[in-house]
Amino acid sequence: MTASTLPPKAVSAPGKVLLAGGYLVLDRNYTGLVFGLDARIHVYIEPIKTKSGVTLSEIIVKSPQFREATWEFGYRLVEGEGGIGVTQLRANHTLPLRKNPFIETTLTYTLTYITTLLPHPHLSPSTISILASPAYYSNPGTSPSSSTSSPSPFLKYPVSLPEAHKTGLGSSAALVTSFTAALLTYYLPTHIFDLETDAGLRILHNLSQAAHCAAQGKVGSGFDIASAVYGSCLYRRFSPSLLSSLPAPGSPGFSSKLKALVEGRDGAEWDVEIRKAAIRMPRGLRLVMCDVDCGSETPGMVKKVLGWRAEHKDTADRIWDALQQGNEEFAAELTRLAGEEEDAGKERYAKLRDIIARNRALIREMGQASGVPIEPPQQTALLDACSKIEGIIGGVVPGAGGYDAVVLLVEDREEVMAELKKLLAGWKEAADEENGVKIGKVGILGVREDMVGVRLEDPTGYTDWLD
Numbered sequence: 282m283t284a285s286t287l288p289p290k291a292v293s294a295p296g297k298v299l300l301a302g303g304y305l306v307l308d309r310n311y312t313g314l315v316f317g318l319d320a321r322i323h324v325y326i327e328p329i330k331t332k333s334g335v336t337l338s339e340i341i342v343k344s345p346q347f348r349e350a351t352w353e354f355g356y357r358l359v360e361g362e363g364g365i366g367v368t369q370l371r372a373n374h375t376l377p378l379r380k381n382p383f384i385e386t387t388l389t390y391t392l393t394y395i396t397t398l399l400p401h402p403h404l405s406p407s408t409i410s411i412l413a414s415p416a417y418y419s420n421p422g423t424s425p426s427s428s429t430s431s432p433s434p435f436l437k438y439p440v441s442l443p444e445a446h447k448t449g450l451g452s453s454a455a456l457v458t459s460f461t462a463a464l465l466t467y468y469l470p471t472h473i474f475d476l477e478t479d480a481g482l483r484i485l486h487n488l489s490q491a492a493h494c495a496a497q498g499k500v501g502s503g504f505d506i507a508s509a510v511y512g513s514c515l516y517r518r519f520s521p522s523l524l525s526s527l528p529a530p531g532s533p534g535f536s537s538k539l540k541a542l543v544e545g546r547d548g549a550e551w552d553v554e555i556r557k558a559a560i561r562m563p564r565g566l567r568l569v570m571c572d573v574d575c576g577s578e579t580p581g582m583v584k585k586v587l588g589w590r591a592e593h594k595d596t597a598d599r600i601w602d603a604l605q606q607g608n609e610e611f612a613a614e615l616t617r618l619a620g621e622e623e624d625a626g627k628e629r630y631a632k633l634r635d636i637i638a639r640n641r642a643l644i645r646e647m648g649q650a651s652g653v654p655i656e657p658p659q660q661t662a663l664l665d666a667c668s669k670i671e672g673i674i675g676g677v678v679p680g681a682g683g684y685d686a687v688v689l690l691v692e693d694r695e696e697v698m699a700e701l702k703k704l705l706a707g708w709k710e711a712a713d714e715e716n717g718v719k720i721g722k723v724g725i726l727g728v729r730e731d732m733v734g735v736r737l738e739d740p741t742g743y744t745d746w747l748d
């Protein structure tokens with residue numbers, strides 16, 4: 282097959298919610314309990330359509346759901362093993378260049394890795410389209426007119442991406458993972474890269490972590506990339522030092538060092554641990570994500586918590602260790618219940634309730650001691666009120682916590698959702714005088730947990746969105 286006739290490919294990856302282990306998971310001595318969600322980001326890739334038949338080294342990336350969301354790139358091999366240099370092209374000289382570092386960095390890293398695997402690295406030009414599930418953004422959107430009998434699962438938004446209001450489901454991690462997977466699947470034959478093998482997932486994980494960290498300009502715990510690749514799991518992070526010896530893209534040795542890193546060779550052995558069997562969702566239960574409309578964000582929460590921990594080692598160790606134990610019990614109890622027959626016994630979830638209550642008390646202690654509103658009083662009031670509803674087991678502030686979201690563990694019954702909707706519809710705006718933060722409307726996001734990580738999709742399913 283010649284390069285120009287490569288068949289279209291499509292891949293999707295899930296969003297995430299860190300149910301337990303916020304802050305702890307930054308340290309390899311602790312773990313995080315992360316659920317993948319059924320909100321996914323899809324990436325579709327096909328040969329570029331050129332009118333003249335002239336093939337330029339060009340890749341066009343589009344987010345057709347948003348305004349002003351097309352990025353064009355030129356690419357070339359950089360001498361001295363500098364990898365693939367990617368340059369954003371200006372489609373229209375009168376417009377400012379809109380950057381998307383997640384796309385540009387992922388292209389640079391993934392094309393570089395691909396060329397280390399091909400004997401004659403000729404990459405044919407391609408067009409890439411990104412489509413995200415509605416739950417990622419809270420902006421109102423509309424359905425496009427459909428050319429097929431089934432309506433599109435994606436919405437069109439009358440805004441540009443910087444104006445999109447993110448709901449915090451990990452759009453950049455899902456994007457980087459599915460974008461990386463789509464490029465690898467499109468340009469490499471399956472005997473070199475196969476997304477449906479353990480080896481393929483490992484390569485995808487390592488490459489996506491490296492690209493995501495570089496694009497973010499910081500090394501987080503990486504739980505979001507891990508769940509985008511593997512789905513729900515108990516996660517122990519990789520040592521951050523793994524990424525520190527990688528030269529900058531374009532500099533000598535970048536491509537060979539990146540290859541060794543991605544393949545876990547030459548001192549770059551990955552010590553990440555993904556335990557999928559350690560977390561399950563019991564039959565009859567589900568997660569519900571609530572988006573809290575809040576007046577302010579607290580920047581630098583991670584920095585502040587870690588700064589406090591460094592100065593108060595003994596107290597911090599006690600809280601961290603107790604929380605780790607509680608989080609492990611949480612995972613173990615969910616998994617135990619998942620192996621049991623479902624019955625309506627009232628006491629079935631008593632232990633889960635108790636574990637959640639103890640963990641929340643420790644999270645509040647962590648917040649009060651470090652001066653960071655991890656579970657601030659407004660969220661305590663909201664979680665307590667939700668937990669009183671018959672059929673709601675409990676809830677927590679996910680991830681780093683703060684004012685903007687809560688996640689609930691509930692019995693998967695319509696009456697429970699109806700009661701929850703009633704409570705939230707009447708939820709009073711409460712002001713936190715001390716921090717000047719107001720929480721307003723609380724909405725339910727149309728998502729639930731999903732155990733499946735990255736997956737191949739049918740490339741014929743996107744016609745409504747392609748030119």
Ligand SMILES: Nc1ncnc2c1ncn2[C@@H]1O[C@H](COP(=O)(O)OP(=O)(O)O)[C@@H](O)[C@H]1O
Nearest residue numbers: 344381383411413447449450451452453454456
């Ligand atoms: N549909 C999309 N198309 C292109 N880029 C996207 C899309 N959704 C998110 N992104 C990229 O991801 C960035 C958001 O990442 P980030 O701030 O880390 O939020 P999140 O918590 O959702 O990961 C956006 O600024 C944009 O660069």
Ligand SMILES: C[C@@](O)(CCOP(=O)(O)OP(=O)(O)O)CC(=O)O
Nearest residue numbers: 303304306307501502503680681682
């Ligand atoms: C504090 C953390 O442990 C968890 C943060 O989880 P969130 O889900 O709040 O993260 P964002 O999507 O980046 O906003 C930091 C980390 O693990 O990197």
